[in-house]
Amino acid sequence: MPTAGLSKYGPVPSQFSPEEWEARCDLAACYRLVDLYGWSDLFGTHISLRVPGTEHFLLNPYGLLFGEITASSLIKVDQDGQVVGEAEYPINPAGFTIHSAIHMSSYELNAVLHTHTRAGNAVACMKEGLLPYHQKALTLIGFVSYHDYESVALDHSERERLVKDLGDGRIMVLRNHGLLTVGETIAEAFFWMYRMEMACQYQVDLLSLGRELQLPSKETQDYTIEMGKKLFGKGGSASKNMQWGAMTRKLEREVGTDWLS
DSSP states (O other), rough: OEEEEEEEEEEEEEOHHHHHHHHHHHHHHHHHHHHTTTTTTSSSSEEEEEETSSSSSEOOOOSOOOOGOOTTTOOOOOTTTTTTSOSSOOOOHHHHHHHHHHHHHOOOEEEEEEEHHHHHHHHHTTTTTSSSHHHHHHTTTEEEEOOOOOOSSTTTHHHHHHHHHHHOEEEEEEEETTEEESSSSSSHHHHHHHHHHHHHHHHHHHSOOOOOOOOOHHHHHHHHHHHHHHSSSSSOTOOOTHHHEEEEHHHHHOOOOOGGO
């Protein structure tokens, strides 16, 4: 088979540049990891990634389960939602509305991850949102924003409000809908979602106990929120997402390597 050189994932198929192929492999890995962790919702949610150096981004085909997605099956679209090249499946227009809003707003936010998990939706339906009961939540609160539900996201006028509500955050609670994370890389978006999903699961478990809960002092809350900003913020020691290589190796052990095809 003709190739276009080598990438960190091996030979590059001739129809892709090495940069696009690496982006496709990273995104396919993220889809498979989301499925592996039980965050998928048939094909009802989306993860997108900008093709480096372009105005195009990659999105899942509307018809494949997350556990079936491969690097070559991802669909490339422009900012108007038009498919670039040939595709066997369409895209979900609601997914395009949410994801394109973020991609069009910033050249730094290259990755967007959206889920409909049980714990994420439970917190999204709580008026208080993410509560400051534990360390996982406290270290994230400084990055969390909220967007009120406006029905199924088919109205492109919602884009402006989505971007405004996200602000400088990296995690957005879509009230009555689910969770959304963003990042400069797919690894960053994935780890934001991992942390937030765990925080939501902790919250649901805690609130189900029927016991009086110990709330940290306001002073400790504020200190920990600021520490979280330093640790996970840009340039912080926990912001480098060095675990991504370990996650792709885990994926290879758990499901094999067919996502690289």
